[in-house]
Amino acid sequence: MREEEGLRIQKIENGTVIDHITAGYALDVLRILNIDGKDGHVVSIAMNVRSGKMGKKDIVKIENRELRQQEVDKIALLAPRATINIIRGYSVAQKTRVKLPEVIRDIIRCDNPVCISNAKEPVEPKFYVVGTSPLLLRCHYCGREMGREEVLKQFSG
Amino acid sequence: MPFSLAGRDIISIKDFKREEIDEILRLTDAFEPLADRGSDMLKGKIMATLFFEPSTRTKLSFESAMHRLGGEVIGFAGSMGTSVEKGENLADTVRVVENYADVLVVRHPLEGAARLAAEFASVPVINAGSGAEEHPTQALLDLYTIRRELGRIDGLKVALVGDLRYGRTVHSLAYALSLYDIKLYLVSPEILRMRKEVLAGIRGRVDVVETEDLAGILPELDVVYVTRIQKERFADPAEYEEVKGSYRLTSAMLSRLKPTGIVMHPLPRVDEVDYDVDRIPQARYFKQVRYGLLVRMFLLASVLGAI
Numbered sequence: 099m100r101e102e103e104g105l106r107i108q109k110i111e112n113g114t115v116i117d118h119i120t121a122g123y124a125l126d127v128l129r130i131l132n133i134d135g136k137d138g139h140v141v142s143i144a145m146n147v148r149s150g151k152m153g154k155k156d157i158v159k160i161e162n163r164e165l166r167q168q169e170v171d172k173i174a175l176l177a178p179r180a181t182i183n184i185i186r187g188y189s190v191a192q193k194t195r196v197k198l199p200e201v202i203r204d205i206i207r208c209d210n211p212v213c214i215s216n217a218k219e220p221v222e223p224k225f226y227v228v229g230t231s232p233l234l235l236r237c238h239y240c241g242r243e244m245g246r247e248e249v250l251k252q253f254s255g
Numbered sequence: 256m257p258f259s260l261a262g263r264d265i266i267s268i269k270d271f272k273r274e275e276i277d278e279i280l281r282l283t284d285a286f287e288p289l290a291d292r293g294s295d296m297l298k299g300k301i302m303a304t305l306f307f308e309p310s311t312r313t314k315l316s317f318e319s320a321m322h323r324l325g326g327e328v329i330g331f332a333g334s335m336g337t338s339v340e341k342g343e344n345l346a347d348t349v350r351v352v353e354n355y356a357d358v359l360v361v362r363h364p365l366e367g368a369a370r371l372a373a374e375f376a377s378v379p380v381i382n383a384g385s386g387a388e389e390h391p392t393q394a395l396l397d398l399y400t401i402r403r404e405l406g407r408i409d410g411l412k413v414a415l416v417g418d419l420r421y422g423r424t425v426h427s428l429a430y431a432l433s434l435y436d437i438k439l440y441l442v443s444p445e446i447l448r449m450r451k452e453v454l455a456g457i458r459g460r461v462d463v464v465e466t467e468d469l470a471g472i473l474p475e476l477d478v479v480y481v482t483r484i485q486k487e488r489f490a491d492p493a494e495y496e497e498v499k500g501s502y503r504l505t506s507a508m509l510s511r512l513k514p515t516g517i518v519m520h521p522l523p524r525v526d527e528v529d530y531d532v533d534r535i536p537q538a539r540y541f542k543q544v545r546y547g548l549l550v551r552m553f554l555l556a557s558v559l560g561a562i
């Protein structure tokens with residue numbers, strides 16, 4: 099990271115840095131993680147910063163928070179190239195790249211109100227990833243296709 | 256190896272390749288004489304109909320197909336008085352009923368229900384309609400009707416007319432037709448146009464024309480497939496009355512249809528096809544019913560491994 103960007107985004111002692119987020123999606127990632135800044139911890143956001151690999155990217159730094167696997171999977175839905183850096187004592191303790199699986203189970207539900215997977219049945223929702231940019235998921239049961247907007251709607255609130 | 260659907264579920268027309276559909280249509284011909292004189296091909300086999308919403312015609316068609324092949328029929332229709340009304344879910348119902356039958360025929364108001372049923376059943380499941388989304392045996396019988404009556408499907412000009420947005424049958428049929436080399440006209444009022452996702456699935460494979468003007472294209476058509484426009488779909492009753500009139504088939508209007516063209520309808524009709532159309536030589540909707548019986552006889556015999 100170059101010096102001027104270093105100034106823009108402060109280092110954190112413990113927490114998570116989510117890097118290589120698709121440009122413009124940083125706020126959506128925070129929404130997925132239900133982070134609104136009200137708990138008092140430092141949250142830094144950089145949007146549309148230059149990146150060699152991606153042209154432009156977003157970065158999010160969250161103090162005192164490590165992500166659960168389910169949260170990482172959710173981020174993969176919207177920012178398939180993101181990397182997750184766990185920071186402990188100002189240095190990177192662990193670095194992983196999110197991975198969008200071919201089949202997504204359980205983290206989102208079908209947008210179709212009359213889909214059988216939304217009824218009281220002993221099954222979990224199941225989606226096939228049909229496209230990644232833009233995101234397109236197809237419900238295993240009813241065949242309804244869902245894009246980024248529909249997915250995002252479920253993560254907020 | 257001869258073509259067989261033994262043990263297979265019939266859930267969505269999208270689960271079938273064009274070659275498989277061609278085989279189904281070809282092999283269905285052999286069931287014509289069996290429909291007339293009966294058969295004991297499925298003697299000792301039991302079909303259970305699980306109709307969570309009523310559809311008398313579809314149920315009768317499956318039941319007749321099973322009886323004509325010498326099989327037995329059990330089942331229920333509607334949720335009244337069944338365990339479903341007491342809150343039992345589809346998955347449990349299927350796991351109970353599969354002990355009593357060799358094949359399950361499922362109709363359910365929710366989309367994807369037949370696929371879920373098939374996941375829990377160890378015997379073959381045939382989808383007899385699930386939500387607004389799929390009705391694969393109707394699509395197969397529609398294709399069979401076209402092939403029987405016109406000798407081919409490739410090269411034809413086919414119009415789907417009426418409610419293309421909510422109509423259960425037209426979604427499966429449009430997809431099935433897109434496996435063939437046809438020109439597809441989608442004729443509907445603006446608010447009942449084919450859904451984006453259904454269109455996306457067929458565009459690029461066949462030539463699609465969306466229009467509101469049925470009269471204008473009528474002389475070109477080989478197949479006019481009419482569906483019912485339901486009043487409930489319109490917020491404004493006046494708009495419904497206006498739309499209804501322009502998509503209503505009369506024998507006068509159909510005088511411009513070529514002699515080799517055919518008129519189809521999934522039935523029941525309300526008033527979108529005039530009774531006087533019944534007498535024109537191109538009307539085929541009652542023959543469709545007969546062909547539906549043959550297709551369902553073939554499907555039952557094939558999934559049960561009898562052929």
Ligand SMILES: [Zn+2]
Binds near residue numbers: 210213214
């Ligand atoms: Zn669904």
